[in-house]
Amino acid sequence: MNKTHFIEHLRFALAAQLETAKSAAKTAHDAATHEENVAENKYDTLGLEAAYLAQGQAQRVNECYLSIQQFEQSFKEVISDKVIVGALVCVEYETGAQAWFYMGPNAGGLIVEHKQYQVQVLTPHAPLGKALLNKRCDDEVTLSIAGKSQQLTIINLL
Template sequence: MNKTHVIEHLKFALEAQLNSAKQAAKAAHDAATHEESVAETQYDTLGLEAAYLAQGQAERVNECYKSIKQFEAIFKEPTHNKVIISSLVRLEDENTAQKWFYLGPAAGGLTVEVKGIIIQVVTPEAPLGKQLLGKQLDDEISLTIAGKNHEYEVVEIL
């Protein structure tokens, strides 16, 4: 796995998230300021609801900008022998099934596909991220998901 390719895919995915958020914010703003959103009675809340939606979408755009800045700060981090924020990690379960994760500062849950392999961003606040931080090759991780215990081994850190 080439970490540089993963980083490029992450950059594109973060930019796509930002563009999507911008479009949603513009649509929400347009709806909130449209003449049909003006209240006709004291019980007409369409305009108020549209304004709240516009505000939420604007906050989403700001979060996207923050995520991009946070990722830019770590993309050039060198590879370490321990998992740190910016590490690309391959885990293997007891059936030798492999999963790839990028430990990022934000945008948890974001996924990218590189050469047919899915890489998911996980943050240090997530249960998996907490366990990954500081791990080394051959360390084990145990997670309980939906009441079922899953065991993984760290087999690669980039």
């Protein structure tokens, strides 16, 4: 796995999220300002609802910009022998299955395709992120979710 190439793919994925958010915000704004959404009486709230949606979509665009800034900072983090924000981590589960994660500042759950790998963005606030934070290569981590315990080993750290 080449971390530099992965980061480029992650940048494209974040830019795609931003473009989707911008498009949704424009659509919501157009709906909110359309003449058909002007209230016909005091009980007609369609225009108000459209305005709330437009406001929420505009906030989402702002959050995407902030996310990109925070990720750019994480890309500059120095390489560490511990799992920190900015680390690209491969873990192996008890079953032998392997999974790649990028410890990001936000956007947890985002999946980025890179070559034959699927890399999931993980935040330090997620249960698995908390368990992996500050661990080293070859460390074993136990994760309990819904009363079920899983053991995994960090097998690669970039």
